Amino acid sequence: MKKSLRLGVALSALTLATAACSGGAASTSKQDADGPIRIAVVTPQSGPYAEYGEEQREGIQFAADEANANGGIDGHEIELEFADSLGTAEGALTASQRLVQEKNARFIIGLVSSPEMAAVTPKLEAWDALMIGTQGQSDDLTGKSCTPRYFRVTANDTAGVNTIAHWLTEEKLPQWDSIAADYSFGQASTAGIEKTLKGEDSKLNVKLFSPLGTTDFGSHLSQLSGKGGLVVSLAGSDVVNFLKQALQFGVLQKYETVLVNTGLSAATLKALGDERLVGALGTNSWIPTADNPATKAFVESYAAEKGHPPAENVGNGYLGMQAIFAAIEEAGSIAPADVAEALEGLTFDSIQGEVTMRAEDHQIEAPTYVGTVQKTAGGGLELVATAAIPAATNNPSPNPACKLD
């Protein structure tokens, strides 16, 4: 008994002794100001958005390789650290924290869905990290949950809705049906459609929501009316599954017009490869076929290197890296706090031409694009941009709910 007590005390003493001479969590770590720029690439490698994650990684890698080939950014080499977000909020949080705290990679990029980002953004200041949103659209991220360390280089839900409004008003149909993902993206889209149509002498007829990751849309398809137009606010494998099944069931063909909010990416069209989709309408934050000299230059240099044009989210990932690089050059420092300060209100050259990171809510001011699906020379399908919606129209004012100080 006495012996074991002594053993216990000795054990505890040993722990405390090792503690005193090692660098545990309770001691603070310092940052290397002259070292490489370490970027935490956290993307979903499984789940409905895995394909987008792959595209993000490609764009980010391309940007890093290009920068390193040109002697780095502001004299710093770019190092990428990769982790899998598992497509879940918890997974994103753990993966980001691992790269920030274990690998000292304080610039986080590559997360796809808004829920993933929403789990990470509240931690950014405590970690002394910075995050670039390159896809998730939730208004809250640059609205009531905005933080000084989160910046978004793609459209938010409001901008997305104002972009599909272009088609909704142009098509002049008496009624529309809607199917949307059951989270902020789909809900905001549906609410926006309803509001837009009210002013247009049209109406939203059937309003459906499906959980993220739905594979069988049978019950949804049977509820669709097949009259007027259909707006699809789904993304990732959801939109592929939905469109495939809607074509099989013959539901999609009944509609005069099919409009897809952000979902008609190159990967989706490739996965579907169905000619009946020719003529479908789409929108996106950035489209490789956009009529813009900066976009054309990027698409050419990417295609020359890889042999194929970049997908939408390759461009979005690349654009995120451009924002980090521009801010580091502006700040002359790689400390996340300095970079964040420099990025606020910064106007920089990007694949969309000159864009500005709005200081009030950290939402980029950039054009968004509308297009129609057309057949390419090679027999595939492509969303060809028909117009750009300027920043002044798609997202005119900062969200008043965002208070950065």
Next chain:
Amino acid sequence: MTAANDVSGAAGPQDSRSQHAPRSPGILPDGVAATMRRARRAARWQALGWLALAVAGLGAPWVISLYQLHLAQQAVVLGLLALSIGWLLRQTGQLSFGHAAFYGIAGYGTAYVAQHTALPIGLTLVVGIGLGTLAALVVGLLTIRAPGIAFAMLTLAIGMLVWVAGGQMHSVTRGADGLNVQLEGTLLGKDVMLYGNPVEAWPVVWGVLMLTVAVLWFLSRCTWGRRLASIRDNEERMRFSGYATYWPRVAAFAASGLVASIAGTLNLVTTSFMSLTALYWSTSGLALIVAVIGGVRSVLGPPLGAVLFVLLQNYLAGSGDHYQAVIGTVLIAVVLLAPGGCTEILERVGKAAASLLRRESRTSDSSSNRGGSRAAT
């Protein structure tokens, strides 16, 4: 770690009867008295092992890195949930697939109370944990009589109902978007937001785990715990002997739900974030897997399993695209080779080492004896 080797002395009807028997050694047959002495000695060792572990664990923030501490914290939360399921499995033999519901209800409940009332933070947490426990009590009342597979399926079904309801109640859970929560107030002398930092939170997190382990260990050994074990082994006989068999099990289910609720609220306090995954059946499934890996026969088994799982997951996370398959394979191997989990492996290793030592001392004894006798002749 010593306590891990056994708390299993608690199980079995024989034990429960010996508990009721008078303690005076004179009346008991020699064998029983010796067994009881041994059991008491073992319990003392376990208590000391627990104390050493509890004190040593408090030093963790000085030894491991911040990220590792964050992982440790995750392991504690997962370990608590696994403990709730594992303890129920051990005491009542019933396998619950619905504990994620209590875990999630406690988390969302705490968040809801924090956002919609002006209660002090301590009371907020208690109410949140209370909501989860209450849900467990209700589920227990309804399902505890169902035998075996039916019980597992019922709890699974109820868990999924709660998940679907959680997805529908946007105003409370914010659905698939997840819920960021800003807790406010002072908890145990610190601003509650500080618990978002693992270094600040660790003493509380570790303390909660060790306290829960101690309480569950004690509950397994007290009359009620032994009665539960007897009901598990032969319910009909217990009823025949005049013992109630319904209420003790309902209480056990509620107690186990309480532990799951504590895990849920602890998770909320340390991460300030809730998502629907918390309510999904896979959360229960993961906790069960972890409990099985660690071994449910000991109260330290499930937390040990959680630590191993989190370490494994983290180690493999950086090693390529298909690491989830690797984790699956490892799990299968562990379960096939040591059905009693890691505590069984530890036990076996301990026994092997002990017998090796004994054999060695015996051989040296006998050889010296032989030498002695030769000298005598």
